[in-house]
Amino acid sequence: MILDNNIKLIKRYYHEVWNEGNLAVLDEIMSPKYINHTPGMPNPLPGPEGFKPIVIAMRTGLPDLRFEINDMVVTEDKVAIRCTMYGTHLGELFGVAATGKTVEINQMQVEYIKAGKIVEHWRVSDDLMAQLDHK
Template sequence: MESIEKKKLIKQLHYIWNSGEKEAIPEVYSTDCIVHWPKGWAEHESRGLDGVRQAIEKIRSAFPDWHEEVVDMVAEGNKVVTRYVSTGTLLGSYAGIKEAGKKVEFDEISIYRIEGGKVIEQWCLSDDLSTLRQIGRLEESADL
């Protein structure tokens, strides 16, 4: 699989997260995929197609207008890295947070390992500090 094809695959993956089109998940994720979420999150990973489906349902039920805008993408060997800006309006509950109507915008980076033309593993890092500040869980002036 050439770099251009890998990048197309990852663009399709972001489209699925943006649209909530869960029926397209098997086109980009391998059946035995693992998605590693940031340390400190309640769920540290999602496994398999059902795990990815559940993660998409969870994020889109809390943030119905969820959108990931890819800013940078690099492909090398069997990996693709994206830096993207995620936005959404919290209308449900997410990770115990229920501040309905709060808009968030934060940076994320994901590394995708590709085998057999599909994502077999994904590592996701997100700017949770920025998110906590935007929803009022941490004051802007708080020293860290």
């Protein structure tokens, strides 16, 4: 039962928050003590209120943003996913002016869950070639 609830929680998070932009869902599914460990992102305040500006920025910069979950590993206190993030850079994103480029980024993400809420997030993205300035 706990594993099924964790699966539903994470699917809801990616579909409703990231793919649809429904920020109100964060208040329901995210702990007030939520911590985000995302490389290259500003260190937000804890909880949903600290995370909402990141979702807004991402969806402003990539208005067609969507995540596709490719694989999922579930335990009683965490869910690890391999996903692909898609979008078109049509608005400013963290200080970078719109380029019109489409992005497809492979990611590994781990969401820690406590009492039915997401409490902590870790992400690793495929950016080796970008770090090597490969165009």
